Amino acid sequence: MENIHEENLLTKYIYNDDLYSETDEHGIDIITLRYTLFQCRKQLLIAIQSLFDTEFVYGKVQLREDFDKLKSECDTLKNDYDLLKADFDDLIDHCKILVRQTNEIFAERNTYYSEWEYAKNLLTPRPDWDKCFHLVINWSKLSTGKTSDELVDVVINEITHGNTDGYIDKNFQGRFNMRRRITGLLIKEIWEHRFESKSNVKFMDYVSTYLSKRFDNQDRAMEISTNLEDTCSRYRNNYEINLFWKILTGQMEENIYHHEMKEFARIFQSFVKMSSKPLWTILWSDLSNVLRELYPEWSKERISSLIQAAQLDIHQASKDKNDFQFMFLFMEDDEGHIGNFLLTIRQFLHLDKMVYVDKIKDLLIGHPLVSMNQFKQVVQMVDPYISKEELQRYVSWVFDSKKMVFDDNKEIKSRDFEEVLLRLECCSCFMH
Template sequence: MTTQTNLNNNPSLYTDHYLSEIDDDLTSINDFDLLKFQLIRQRQILFSFIELLIKTELSYENIVLRIDYENLLNKQNQLNNEYNLLKNEYQHLGQTCLYLINKTHDLIDERNKYYNEWQTNKSLLTPRPDWDKVSNVIDGGIERWKILSNEKSSEQLVDILIKEIINENQIEKINEQDYFDAIGDDLLVLPFLRMPKNTRIFNRRMRRRMTGLLIKEIWTDKIRDSEDHILRNLSRTKEYNSPELSSPVLSPLLQTTHSPSDNNTNQNNKTLADHVAAYFEKRFNSHTIAIEMGYNLNDACQRYRNSERINLFWGIITGQIEEMVYHHQMKSISQLLQHLIKMKKLFSIQQESLPLKARKAIVSEPTSPLAVIANRRLSSLSLFSMKEHQESKVLHHQFVMTNEQFLEALKIFYPNKTSSQIDELFQSAKHDLQYSNESIEFSLLFMEDDETRFSEFLSTLIKQINQEKFFYVEQIKQILLGYPLITVSQFCRAIYMIDPNIDQNELHRYIQWVFSIKNFHSLQQIKPLDLEDLLRRLENCACFKH
């Protein structure tokens, strides 16, 4: 009580001097007011220290330790060294690039110089001939010519060609006679060669061009005869069975070039050999001249067997090759030409061009709504004959495409061909046109030369058709391997496995050709065939994936 009285009466006791003398041990303080005051004082000191600590941390927050500083400094020096090396290398590459650019310009100038010299000398000097053309006239064809001309100079090639011509003339001089001896009139003899033995037939020494033209006339007459037969059958059907049949049904048949497919069975199984005999009788109106032309045709086909078209014709006549092989080739060519004409008309629409989907629909899905609309837009456009095209400069432009359009048309028409096959067709087309410009007059690709030989483009197309057929046969072979004798049912199963979309008529045609039967029906008993014989027959058949 006395102490409290002293504090109240003497406030100077609360001064710093007085408080500094008080021990930190507050338990010795008995006065609660003094204790309270001392606690407040200590709290202020604590806050000051805390404030000092916060300021210190904020001040030294961005200070890096020296070891980290040294590591970063070493890293910077290393990066600087690498940068200097890359900079020097870049400068070296830049100088090298400038050197190459200058050398390229020098090479371009040198190339232009040589090109100008070549253009100047082209009209002055004799051009190097296309020696591959020789393969069409020598015996043995392109394969034998490659062997003869391997690593030979132009002078040596001329000597080889002269030697071949001399040898051929000598052979003809020795072997060719003025008359042929008749081989008989048995049924095993071809119809146009049937003549009693000991009969002498004049040798006309028919040349390649005349042989090709005669074969072309025979095919034309055969096709015309088949079309007339179809027309008569349809007329009878219209008269007796189907009054609703109208002329639009006939139109596609009569307008399609080389359309006969399997009409041999419809025309009393008349073969090409039978037709040749009848054609000669009809054209020359003399049995003697008809037989004479038959023997000369036989002789010419033997001498010009290196010609693919002549060899095909003779193989069909002798029954070694199915006639549909020729018709399939001609039909493929005709369909391609018609497709290119249609695509040209599509490309020619400037203001209202059809999209790519519509072009594809016209070819792949002709009955789809998109194709119907697209065809309706083409209905006002008229088709022109090849004769009109040759006589008209205006129509000449109607059969010209750019390279891009021609490639697009090929890709649309042949969606299953590889890019290399499409490119092969394109390059052969440019070869036929001698790479003249950036456009393609595709009508020229479908013309024949004086000896009725196809262009390089059509020859490539037929080669690809044959390659696809051989691949088709090879697939059948892989399925039938292991069976020594093949029955009709096994053959049909193999066909359906690789070609499920084939129709019944086509399958029957395969069976009739491969197994050498006529008018096949499912209940017919047919002798099994050896696998090798079956494959050989199939290779000479017009078979393809549908």
């Protein structure tokens, strides 16, 4: 059927009526000639079609040169892969060896530790606890079934009458070194009385007067002051102790402490307003909203960090519960140490302060000596909403030093650029 269709198709374009109507005068077989011509044209069309198909197929054929190049690159990649795989297998073997050796070391360490514990219990001389029989009431009952460490606690409890909270005795003698706990308690006590008294007396004078009243006389107050100086020097890595000492010696402005406490109180009051029943409880979503309302310029990363710090303070690994008691965020120990949430707030406030100081620094660069008027103008440019009282407080702190340049009228004229920056960093300054 295909051949018949193809012949009809060819006949459509080849057939000519004149060929069948004419006769050959020479007697040539016209029918045979026609058929032969028809077959030749048919073969010609088939050859042309084959030529077209061949050209079309050849267009998709890759050159041998390209094939050889790709094959060479493929072989190179296979070799590199084999080398890397061999190296990887070697690393796996080494890793397994290290893991096995580590486990052996851990096992050996545990064995040595067990032997050390056994030798310690066996060789350490034991005190004769029966000597306490005549000194401690009901010693037989209190000491039954207790270890040496627990017996020490029993003796301490009997000596202190159950009051193990650290406190400073009025009969304390300054010849002993004060520990960090006692120092923290004393500093916390001083700040509490300072806040309650609302006194405007210079902080150093106030502390001196308070110690005299606290320890009955001036001599003991001097002994405590001497110990306090030594202790603050030894524990200067503690933030609360270091801040107290720098404020006491005039290195930092006292308002730094008060501003921080006011900021914590502002956060606490915002939480109280958002709290619901039961009392002192807010939702996690409210925590985020309150923080964004209090600090709209803070980034989402800061808010997330504060929420994570809050989770650590309340010992809640996730926010499965919808609410929590925010009182745990404002707890502090007897030395005045605050939790992770308030520590993070303190860090972010310090970062904002340093940005504030850097803006003032950028405008003062190029002036070796900074006058009071220049300083005021720069602060007002950086912080246009600052009040006159706050600006005057900045000026009073920054330009309160003996190392100044005076004019003929003995008025403050200018101050060294570096000293201005150092004093400003120790000032309670912030964007208003």
